[in-house]
Amino acid sequence: MPPFEESPLADEHSDVALLVAAVREWPREEFARELDARVARAFAPPSRPRRRATGLSLPRLPRWAAGAFVALASAVVAAVIVLGGPGGGLRATGGGGGAARVQATSGPAVLLHASPAHGGSRPGAGSSPAGALPAGASAGGASINAPAAGAASSATSATGAQLGAALPAGPVAPGAKQIRSAQISLRTADARVDQVAQETFEVVSAEHGTVISSQITQATPAAGGGYASISLSVPTANLEATMAQLSRLRYATVSSRSDSSQNVSDAYSADRRRLADAEALRLTLLRQLQQASTQTAIDSIQAQLKLAEAQLTRSQTALARLDRQISTSEVNVSINEFPPVYFPVVANRASTGFTLARAGHDALRVLVVSAGIGLVALAVMVPLGLVLALVAWLWAWLRQRRRERALDAGA
Amino acid sequence: MRLRHAPAGGRELEGSFERFEALYRSSRDDVYAYVITLLGDRASAEDVTALAFERAYARRHSFDRRRGDERAWLFGIARNAALDELRRRRRSATLLVEPANLPEAPQRSADDDELELRRAAVRAALTALAPRERELIALKFHAGLTNGELASVLGVSESNAGTMLHRAVQKLRRAVNAPV
Numbered sequence: 001m002p003p004f005e006e007s008p009l010a011d012e013h014s015d016v017a018l019l020v021a022a023v024r025e026w027p028r029e030e031f032a033r034e035l036d037a038r039v040a041r042a043f044a045p046p047s048r049p050r051r052r053a054t055g056l057s058l059p060r061l062p063r064w065a066a067g068a069f070v071a072l073a074s075a076v077v078a079a080v081i082v083l084g085g086p087g088g089g090l091r092a093t094g095g096g097g098g099a100a101r102v103q104a105t106s107g108p109a110v111l112l113h114a115s116p117a118h119g120g121s122r123p124g125a126g127s128s129p130a131g132a133l134p135a136g137a138s139a140g141g142a143s144i145n146a147p148a149a150g151a152a153s154s155a156t157s158a159t160g161a162q163l164g165a166a167l168p169a170g171p172v173a174p175g176a177k178q179i180r181s182a183q184i185s186l187r188t189a190d191a192r193v194d195q196v197a198q199e200t201f202e203v204v205s206a207e208h209g210t211v212i213s214s215q216i217t218q219a220t221p222a223a224g225g226g227y228a229s230i231s232l233s234v235p236t237a238n239l240e241a242t243m244a245q246l247s248r249l250r251y252a253t254v255s256s257r258s259d260s261s262q263n264v265s266d267a268y269s270a271d272r273r274r275l276a277d278a279e280a281l282r283l284t285l286l287r288q289l290q291q292a293s294t295q296t297a298i299d300s301i302q303a304q305l306k307l308a309e310a311q312l313t314r315s316q317t318a319l320a321r322l323d324r325q326i327s328t329s330e331v332n333v334s335i336n337e338f339p340p341v342y343f344p345v346v347a348n349r350a351s352t353g354f355t356l357a358r359a360g361h362d363a364l365r366v367l368v369v370s371a372g373i374g375l376v377a378l379a380v381m382v383p384l385g386l387v388l389a390l391v392a393w394l395w396a397w398l399r400q401r402r403r404e405r406a407l408d409a410g411a
Numbered sequence: 412m413r414l415r416h417a418p419a420g421g422r423e424l425e426g427s428f429e430r431f432e433a434l435y436r437s438s439r440d441d442v443y444a445y446v447i448t449l450l451g452d453r454a455s456a457e458d459v460t461a462l463a464f465e466r467a468y469a470r471r472h473s474f475d476r477r478r479g480d481e482r483a484w485l486f487g488i489a490r491n492a493a494l495d496e497l498r499r500r501r502r503s504a505t506l507l508v509e510p511a512n513l514p515e516a517p518q519r520s521a522d523d524d525e526l527e528l529r530r531a532a533v534r535a536a537l538t539a540l541a542p543r544e545r546e547l548i549a550l551k552f553h554a555g556l557t558n559g560e561l562a563s564v565l566g567v568s569e570s571n572a573g574t575m576l577h578r579a580v581q582k583l584r585r586a587v588n589a590p591v
Contacts, residue, residue, distance in 0.1 A: 013551070026443070
């Protein structure tokens with residue numbers, strides 16, 4: 001037991017200090033040694049002593065610095081996600097934002113012109129090269145619809161190297177009767193719609209065709225450019241040559257081409273049979289008329305003869321119309337003018353060049369997006385932090401109050 | 412003599428095991444004496460004392476010199492640990508002082524009879540005090556805290572701590588000097 005005189009207290013309470021020191025409890029030596037050892041190990045388990053902190057150890061980051069680091073890292077990650085997402089601003093070139101500078105990754109690669117959207121009121125012109133294609137045709141490649149029972153077939157091409165060549169229209173039996181037609185869309189630039197239309201007329205004249213109708217409109221590039229729609233009729237025998245020449249015009253390129261055919265062999269045979277029947281009936285009636293002896297029989301046969309001749313005339317007309325459709329083909333030509341655009345590779349090269357202005361723009365955009373993300377994060381985290389702080393304070397207050405009550409209850 | 416010197420600065424204990432070790436050596440017995448005054452049994456006092464130093468070591472980075480002395484900070488931790496032990500006791504409804512943990516009976520001799528009587532009287536007087544008064548006495552005379560440090564540990568104002576201490580001392584004096 002230590003002597004009472006060890007107390008360092010002031011004289012005012014020295015008597016009480018002596019009294020209290022007299023009854024002071026001291027820790028057992030075993031406990032003191034054990035606790036000393038634990039402290040020497042920095043409270044680590046005996047088998048794995050914890051490394052003591054020395055003056056050479058790296059300083060620990062303050063908690064606020066660690067929190068700020070985590071928040072900053074989160075903001076950077078969010079900015080990267082936002083900027084690297086679909087349509088991210090970092091891929092814009094120089095901040096122009098114009099559609100002409102965006103790389104065109106879809107559409108026909110063979111075209112040298114961009115595809116500005118049009119209002120759709122222009123005949124034969126669509127918002128895409130495939131816009132003028134018939135229903136069922138697929139843009140970007142050739143598709144051949146298998147003819148149902150050999151009735152009709154069509155071949156359409158919007159891209160590819162075979163634009164200038166004749167497209168196969170499906171297998172045709174020898175002697176089959178076909179109605180063929182074609183449609184071709186041409187593109188031109190620099191206000192050459194007139195020249196292209198004139199070239200088209202020259203081709204039609206050379207192939208012994210005729211112009212059924214034509215509409216040529218001049219317009220400034222700002223208004224969308226000029227356009228023309230021409231309907232032609234050419235001998236079927238010259239259809240392929242006509243299409244080949246139209247595909248090789250000097251000032252135009254082909255954006256789409258469609259060839260279609262319809263097998264009318266059955267209809268042609270039926271018309272021929274009806275015509276033959278009508279002729280046979282007429283001959284029979286004529287013979288009966290020669291042999292008729294009574295006036296009544298003559299009147300009746302003449303009436304039937306009129307009907308037979310009318311039927312004969314209708315059959316001849318139908319057959320002649322079908323013959324004309326078979327022997328000539330309708331060709332629709334649409335010519336559209338578009339402003340020239342850059343090749344994708346040219347646009348790509350322009351967009352990847354490094355300039356200080358572009359780098360500054362990108363850096364500014366990163367900063368703006370990061371600031372926005374930080375602002376949103378603050379708007380969420382500040383109220384949440386206040387609520388959490390209030391809850392933590394209440395929890396600590398309640399815990400301390402329970403402790404105090406435990407002390408009072410120990411009386 | 413207690414080591415009450417504390418260097419200037421904000422976070423002396425941070426990253427300095429040696430400084431914590433010095434605090435431990437200067438405060439171990441005082442913490443134990445204070446805790447056993449609150450709890451009353453040796454085993455619990457040993458556990459709570461060890462727990463208090465372990466908590467203090469774990470939280471040494473949060474010690475801020477500007478908010479008080481390191482001994483006051485340490486006794487605050489010990490107080491919370493002891494009060495947690497009291498709460499646990501209330502929940503488990505164990506005996507406050509178990510027979511096996513009673514303080515060892517001092518060896519009686521003829522020379523110590525008068526001294527032992529005096530100690531018994533002081534123990535009885537301390538037992539008669541309210542728990543908060545006993546705590547004040549322990550913090551003042553076992554831990555050697557100033558009134559300001561007392562206020563910091565107990566969460567009261569300094570003047571209030573002084574008043575409470577004065578009343579507890581007077582009560583203890585009266586109890587010790589009272590005729591048996």
